[in-house]
Amino acid sequence: MATLDRITQPSDLRGLTDAELDELAEQIRERIIAAVATHGGHLGPNLGVVELTMAIHRVFDSPADRVVFDTGHQAYVHKMLTGRAGAFDGLRTEGGLSGYPSQAESDHDVVENSHASTSLSWADGIAKANALAGRDDYVVAVIGDGALTGGMAWEAINNIAADSDRRLVVVVNDNGRSYRPTVGGLANHLASLRTNPRYEPMLRAVRDRLTSMNVVGQTAYEVLHAMKKGLKDALSPQGMFEDLGLKYVGPVDGHDREALEKALTQAKQFGGPVLVHTFTTKGHGYDIAVANEEDQMHQAKAFDRLTGTALAVEPASWTSVFRDEIVRIGDERPDVVAITAAMLSPTGLDAFADKFPERTFDVGIAEQHAVTSAAGLAFGGMHPVVAIYSTFLNRAFDQVLLDVALHRCGVTFVLDRAGVTGDDGPSHNGMWDQSILQVVPTLRLAVPRDGARLRELLNEAVAVDDAPTVVRFPKGPVDTDVEAIDRLGGCDVLAREGDSDVLIVAAGPMAAVALDAAQRLREHGLGVTVVDPRWVKPLDPALVDAAAEHRLVVSVEDSGRVGGMGSVLAQMLADAAVTTPIRVHGVSQEFFDHAKRAVLLERMGLTGEAVAADALQRLG
Ligand SMILES: Cc1ncc(C[n+]2csc(CCOP(=O)(O)OP(=O)(O)O)c2C)c(N)n1
Numbered sequence: 225m226a227t228l229d230r231i232t233q234p235s236d237l238r239g240l241t242d243a244e245l246d247e248l249a250e251q252i253r254e255r256i257i258a259a260v261a262t263h264g265g266h267l268g269p270n271l272g273v274v275e276l277t278m279a280i281h282r283v284f285d286s287p288a289d290r291v292v293f294d295t296g297h298q299a300y301v302h303k304m305l306t307g308r309a310g311a312f313d314g315l316r317t318e319g320g321l322s323g324y325p326s327q328a329e330s331d332h333d334v335v336e337n338s339h340a341s342t343s344l345s346w347a348d349g350i351a352k353a354n355a356l357a358g359r360d361d362y363v364v365a366v367i368g369d370g371a372l373t374g375g376m377a378w379e380a381i382n383n384i385a386a387d388s389d390r391r392l393v394v395v396v397n398d399n400g401r402s403y404r405p406t407v408g409g410l411a412n413h414l415a416s417l418r419t420n421p422r423y424e425p426m427l428r429a430v431r432d433r434l435t436s437m438n439v440v441g442q443t444a445y446e447v448l449h450a451m452k453k454g455l456k457d458a459l460s461p462q463g464m465f466e467d468l469g470l471k472y473v474g475p476v477d478g479h480d481r482e483a484l485e486k487a488l489t490q491a492k493q494f495g496g497p498v499l500v501h502t503f504t505t506k507g508h509g510y511d512i513a514v515a516n517e518e519d520q521m522h523q524a525k526a527f528d529r530l531t532g533t534a535l536a537v538e539p540a541s542w543t544s545v546f547r548d549e550i551v552r553i554g555d556e557r558p559d560v561v562a563i564t565a566a567m568l569s570p571t572g573l574d575a576f577a578d579k580f581p582e583r584t585f586d587v588g589i590a591e592q593h594a595v596t597s598a599a600g601l602a603f604g605g606m607h608p609v610v611a612i613y614s615t616f617l618n619r620a621f622d623q624v625l626l627d628v629a630l631h632r633c634g635v636t637f638v639l640d641r642a643g644v645t646g647d648d649g650p651s652h653n654g655m656w657d658q659s660i661l662q663v664v665p666t667l668r669l670a671v672p673r674d675g676a677r678l679r680e681l682l683n684e685a686v687a688v689d690d691a692p693t694v695v696r697f698p699k700g701p702v703d704t705d706v707e708a709i710d711r712l713g714g715c716d717v718l719a720r721e722g723d724s725d726v727l728i729v730a731a732g733p734m735a736a737v738a739l740d741a742a743q744r745l746r747e748h749g750l751g752v753t754v755v756d757p758r759w760v761k762p763l764d765p766a767l768v769d770a771a772a773e774h775r776l777v778v779s780v781e782d783s784g785r786v787g788g789m790g791s792v793l794a795q796m797l798a799d800a801a802v803t804t805p806i807r808v809h810g811v812s813q814e815f816f817d818h819a820k821r822a823v824l825l826e827r828m829g830l831t832g833e834a835v836a837a838d839a840l841q842r843l844g
């Protein structure tokens with residue numbers, strides 16, 4: 225039986241010889257590569273933390289000592305070492321292992337939220353609870369260099385460093401990358417240690433100079449030592465962290481398990497807040513990933529492990545339509561600038577960056593800063609386009625509300641992965657953006673139904689220079705263009721057949737669902753009108769008059785029912801004393817376990833069949 229399959233809990237690691245541990249590392253890498261090649265997942269990040277995670281679980285005693293992973297996409301090794309190695313053939317499949325920590329899976333798992341930069345705050349809270357409960361257990365937080373660029377991490381460090389008795393170990397997994405190389409002053413500072421420290425050559429020059437001046441012996445030693453200490457403090461992050469009150473251990477080779485165990489043991493012995501700075505390589509052990517300049521196979525789709533190429537040829541995505549159109553707009557509008565929070569390619573800004581590097585800003589995993597710096601750019605006469613996954617905008621709601629909208633800034637937000645995403649678990653579904661943005665005065669929100677409308681609506685959005693505009697679209701293949709057959713106010717009429725029994729108002733890609741439902745209803749002799757509002761905030765008042773002429777109104781959207789288009793339309797009908805009943809179909813406010821997008825949409829009744837059946841029932 226492979227050593228890996230003998231590991232049912234971390235304590236099983238302690239009895240292994242060095243040779244067995246090295247063999248175990250190889251087996252873990254093999255299991256990760258096999259699982260991700262089959263199902264997709266986070267290959268690079270997990271191959272980079274094999275030795276690190278083994279060392280943590282040999283030095284600390286999970287679950288008494290809590291191990292918290294930031295973002296959680298790099299917890300596969302942790303899962304294998306806590307008894308789940310045998311379940312990896314079901315990674316990220318419905319009912320199988322989640323791609324992120326899951327308390328339901330194991331008592332060793334803590335943070336399930338895949339939003340970056342939260343681990344240190346979690347760790348600070350757990351460490352405080354340990355102290356108050358009289359527990360002398362440790363908390364270990366594993367945070368990447370990318371997540372360390374998030375402001376929340378520094379709010380936590382400020383607090384962690386305040387109490388010298390807090391048994392908390394921060395492990396910085398510094399691989400120099402988020403997707404692409406991590407950006408910013410902090411990243412540059414940490415990166416300066418990835419090359420040979422510069423102070424050695426300087427010291428050699430000083431040593432030679434002192435010798436030429438015949439300054440030798442103790443005097444020379446004292447001069448050189450003082451200079452080395454000063455330079456080291458100036459060049460190494462330990463000065464920065466230790467000045468804050470955090471002990472610093474490192475930098476440590478993050479693939480040398482013995483060195484790691486020594487550093488972690490040293491950190492543990494301090495008995496207070498310590499930062500262990502480790503250097504790792506994303507994709508370590510799979511050369512194709514290491515050599516992948518784009519993102520070192522950060523998030524890989526199922527792939528051929530011999531070549532590293534994806535097994536499936538993806539059809540044109542919503543992101544690809546945005547990628548091309550924003551470049552075209554950039555050609556026309558020199559005032560348009562682009563902002564990303566460490567996700568240049570995933571959000572489709574890579575082509576814009578290639579063509580307009582001076583007008584593209586990667587701010588690191590710092591969405592709050594991204595949004596408010598966009599307000600500053602707008603104030604300065606630019607038109608920023610902030611490209612961000614829907615779920616990550618949650619983090620910058622206040623900045624949208626009181627920096628962008630309150631100051632009447634013309635900023636356009638392009639929300640990719642809006643609606644149900646599925647595979648990445650509950651915290652990745654883009655199901656809250658429309659509900660929270662609904663309350664932002666002056667903000668306008670568009671939901672394109674296909675590529676043609678995405679191009680139209682994006683151009684309409686960037687033309688607004690005195691209010692925030694939002695264009696949202698889902699993950700995956702872009703929908704086939706559906707042309708309008710008529711207009712209803714500012715809305716597109718997509719179908720109008722027979723008497724006015726049912727009015728279906730469909731947001732964005734739900735137009736396909738609405739047209740399918742309409743066809744089914746017509747087969748029951750019902751007259752159906754299908755309308756796409758294009759802009760769901762503000763909703764066109766023409767819909768109220770149209771509703772009054774129908775027996776039933778049905779709204780369909782791939783966003784939260786609470787505060788979504790349907791709930792606003794219902795309120796508009798009520799305000800206008802229109803008594804036509806309305807059925808609101810959308811994403812219920814729940815946390816959904818990982819599953820394919822199509823599976824979740826069906827489960828929520830967001831299919832033509834379900835919408836039609838519901839309408840038939842309503843009409844008796
Ligand atoms: C708030 C937030 N923004 C963006 C992301 C998307 N994201 C997932 S992993 C990642 C890069 C993380 O880099 P790092 O923390 O260095 O971890 P590594 O993958 O290098 O181990 C990003 C940007 C996220 N999960 N959370």
Ligand SMILES: CC(=O)[C@@H](O)[C@H](O)COP(=O)(O)O
Nearest residue numbers: 295297338523570641648699
């Ligand atoms: C962990 C994280 O937030 C991202 O890497 C996420 O997995 C993005 O997934 P997609 O880009 O495939 O939607």
Ligand SMILES: [Mg+2]
Nearest residue numbers: 368369370401
């Ligand atoms: Mg990193």
